[in-house]
Amino acid sequence: MFLTVKLLLGRRCSLKVTGKESVATLKKLVSERLHVPEEQQHLLFRGQLLADDKCLSDYCIGPNASINVIMWPLEKAEQDKARQPQPLWSQLGRILAKHFRPQDAKVVLQLLRQRHEERVQRVSLEALEQLACYLLAEQQPVGQAGEKEFQAADSELQQQEGGGE
Incomplete structure (x- = not known):
């Protein structure tokens, strides 16, 4: 099957792969064709981040699908691995806990997360x-x-x- 792989700023290529190919293999092919190092690539299909250890078929990626490539600067990727910041939702939960009772803070946080997810999907x-x-x-x-x-x-x-x- 053929896939279209597209960088955020417009460069694209077509790659011939099978559904049994791993995402890591796809990254290697993208690296060869678009000259983007594998460690800088984050592949997205229908808004879902693809894990290196999964196969394309695990994500129901079929012929003529379009995969988006998000590139991270190499130094930023290394910094992110070295320094894992606290997730936004846990920080927000602590802030809400200062202003609400525990049960209310939990409900407000769940509502905020739900609305955030809905907006991101749109x-x-x-x-x-x-x-x-x-x-x-x-x-x-x-x-x-x-x-x-x-x-x-x-x-x-x-x-x-x-x-x-």
């Missing part, structure tokens, strides 16, 4: 790509065209959030 990869392009362009002088792209991406995100509530 965000399209296209909107994320537009936002990433804007943020990368922001490092350079941003013209009005960049502002319009950001406003379009922001508007799309707001429409998606407003549509489900």
Whole structure:
């Protein structure tokens, strides 16, 4: 079967693989074709992060599927492994515990997590790509065209959030 592998900023390639291939093998192929080191790759399919030790068939990846590649800078990947920050939800739980009774804090935290997950599921990869392009362009002088792209991406995100509530 053929898969399309796409980097966030538009480079893409087609790879011939079988469903029994491991994600680690796919990363190796991506590394060869797109020149992105394997340790910098995070592969996503339908918003789900693919684990290296799983097979493509474990994620029901079929012919003509599209896999997205998120690249992490090498030094950032090493820093993240060395320094594991406290997860956001445990930090937020401690903050809520200071302001609510324990039972109430737990309920509020569960509600926040549920709403967060719902909103994340509604965000399209296209909107994320537009936002990433804007943020990368922001490092350079941003013209009005960049502002319009950001406003379009922001508007799309707001429409998606407003549509489900």
